[in-house]
Amino acid sequence: MMLSLFDQFMSPTFLGVPLIVLALTLPWLLFPIPSNRWLNNRFLTLQTWFIYRFVRQLFLPMHRSGHKWAVLLTSLMLFLITLNMLGLLPYSFTPTTQLSLNLGLAAPLWLATVLIGVRGQLVYSLAHLVPEGTPTLLIPVLVIIETISLLIRPLALGVRLTANLTAGHLLIQLISTATFVLVTTMPLVSFFTATLLVLLTILEIAVAMIQAYVFVLLLSLYLQENV
Template identity: 40%
Template structure:
C-alpha cells in the first residue's frame, strides 16, 4: 500500500526505469510561444497582468539598488507555479514535491546572496546578527540564533514548498483509493470533496509559489 501510495512521487518512469519524469519541468516552456502571437490571447494578456503586478510587488520589497533583480523573482514564481499547476493534472510528475528540485532553487540563491553580502557589505552583515537594542549579556546568544536561522533559510524554503505539494497529492490519492469500496451516495460525496480539494490544491500551488518568491526577495533585501 505504501509503495503504491508514494509511487506518484517516483522520478523513474516505466520506460527502462529511467528518471524521465523530470522532463515535466520543461513543460512550462510550451506556454512561452503564446506570448509572441500577433494577436495575444486572453490567457497571455491575463498572465502579462499577473507578472506586471508581481514585478511591482517585488520592486516594493527590494531596495533601490536591487529593483532590477525583480525579474529574477518573477521568473522564479513563474517556474514554480507552472510546475505546481501541471502536477495537478493526471499522469504528470510533480517535480516540486521533491527536495532535489526545491533545494536546487533555494540553495544556489542563498549562497549567491551570502557570498555577495559578506564580500561587499561585511559590516552590515555583522550588524544584522545583533538586533538593535539587544542587551550585551544576550549578544552571544543572539549571534548564535541569527546565524542558525540564516543557515537554515534555504532548507525552510525548500521543505515548505515540497511538503505542501506532497501533502495535498497524498490526500487526494488516499481519498481516491477508497472509491471502489463505497456506495452510490458516498461516491457522489467523495467526488464533490475531491473537486473541492483540487480547488484548494490549485490555490496552494499559487500561494506557495508566491511565498517562495517573496521570501527570496525579502532575503535579498536584507543584504543591502
C-alpha cells in the same frame, strides 16, 4: 501495482531515462512569446498583466540595486507555478515534490543573497546577528541563534514547498481511493467523498499557486535584507 502511497512521488523513468528532465523543460514550451503586433491575444495580454503586477508588488519596497533580480525571480515564479499545476493532471509527475529539487533551487539563490550582503555591506549584514540593545552577556548566545536561523533558511524554503504539495497529493490520493472503493457498496457516501475530492482539488490548485508565490516572496525578502 502501487506498493505505497508515497510511490506516486518517485520520479518515473522510460528506458532508464528519468522523465523529470522532460518535466522540467516542459513549462517553458507552454508560455507564448510576445509578438511585434500592436494588439496581442487575450492570453498574452493576461500573461503580461500578471507579470507586471507581480514584479511591481515584489520589487516596489526593495532598493533599486535589487531590481536586477526581477527577471530571475519572475521566471522562477512562473516555473514553479507551472510545475505545481501540471502535477495535478492525471498521469503526470510533480518535480517540486522532490526535496532535492527544491533545495537545489533554494540553496544557491539564498547563498547569492547572503554573498551580495557580505560583499556590499558587510557591517550591516553582521549587525543582523545582534539586535540593537542586546545585553552584553546575551550577545554570544544571540549570535549563535541568529546564525542557525540564517543557515536554516534554505532548508525551510525547500521543506515548506515539498511538504505542502506532498500533503495535498496524498489527501487527493486517499480520498479518490475511498471514492472508488465505496462506489459499489455505499453510493451515497461515495458521492459525498467525490464532492469532497472536487473541493480538495480546487484547494490544491490554490495551494500550488500560493506556495510558488511564497517561495519567491521569501527569497525577495532575503534579498531585501542584503541590498
